[in-house]
Amino acid sequence: MIPLRDSARSGSFPFVTLIIIIVNFLVFFLELSLEEFQLNQFYYIFGVVPAETLNAIFTGAPLEPVIIPFFTAMFIHGGWLHILGNMWYLWIFGDNIEDSMGHFRYLLFYLGVGIVASIVHILANPSSTAPVVGASGALAGVLGAYFVLFPRSRILSLVPIFIFFTVLEVPAIIFIGIWFLIQLFNTLGSLGGAANSVAWWAHLGGFIAGSVLIKLLVRNPRHYNFNGR
Numbered sequence: 375m376i377p378l379r380d381s382a383r384s385g386s387f388p389f390v391t392l393i394i395i396i397v398n399f400l401v402f403f404l405e406l407s408l409e410e411f412q413l414n415q416f417y418y419i420f421g422v423v424p425a426e427t428l429n430a431i432f433t434g435a436p437l438e439p440v441i442i443p444f445f446t447a448m449f450i451h452g453g454w455l456h457i458l459g460n461m462w463y464l465w466i467f468g469d470n471i472e473d474s475m476g477h478f479r480y481l482l483f484y485l486g487v488g489i490v491a492s493i494v495h496i497l498a499n500p501s502s503t504a505p506v507v508g509a510s511g512a513l514a515g516v517l518g519a520y521f522v523l524f525p526r527s528r529i530l531s532l533v534p535i536f537i538f539f540t541v542l543e544v545p546a547i548i549f550i551g552i553w554f555l556i557q558l559f560n561t562l563g564s565l566g567g568a569a570n571s572v573a574w575w576a577h578l579g580g581f582i583a584g585s586v587l588i589k590l591l592v593r594n595p596r597h598y599n600f601n602g603r
Contacts, residue, residue, distance in 0.1 A: 375549060377466045378541070381528040388469035390477045394449075394484065395461045398509060401449045402457050420446040421505030424496040443505075448488040450507035460509045464516060466529075471519045475591045483591055487515025487583045494579025506573045511580035514557070518584030521550045523592070554581060 405413055420443055427440040451457035472480040491511020520527075525547035533542045561574040 391468035488512030491576040491580035498575035514580030515584030518581040519588035
């Protein structure tokens with residue numbers, strides 16, 4: 375399903391969400407300007423590499439080269455579909471979460487859930503030497519927060535039915551619930567050790583972090599009561 379818009383209205387302009395999206399695209403355009411060898415180096419320098427991170431921690435090597443990627447990796451993407459999908463979801467769901475906690479708290483929240491997502495991926499794949507990039511972990515945190523605050527919101531969605539598409543209003547609890555189940559099933563499927571280009575564990579970690587942290591950071595808990603609006 376592809377979300378087109380949601381029924382929950384934001385009371386403020388989501389300028390932090392917009393800035394995050396702009397920064398992601400600026401970084402992506404930089405990636406497009408790089409040669410293949412340079413791009414691979416870029417991924418390894420600014421992406422999160424589990425084995426390198428753990429090696430630095432356990433050997434006492436300088437931590438700065440492995441700490442910086444926790445922040446930079448969530449602004450790097452591996453292709454047009456990767457960035458367009460992530461940024462579109464962020465635009466649909468991020469404004470309400472930004473409005474619920476305020477701009478500065480939202481920025482800390484976004485970075486925080488992205489970092490937690492990377493940590494979960496490292497713990498699940500400690501020997502991996504593949505760099506992980508993308509906003510998916512942070513986006514999963516936004517979805518987790520939305521799931522808690524707006525379960526009764528309606529998501530106007532483009533839904534595939536066999537070979538056709540139709541537009542339906544889907545309750546957020548169902549839309550995001552299906553998304554979560556897809557992540558869960560793929561995570562369980564990755565337990566066999568097969569190589570996978572998607573950081574499924576990061577998605578689960580980000581989602582759970584977002585669903586927990588929103589209760590601590592939301593500005594007016596009584597307004598939401600964590601039963602949806």
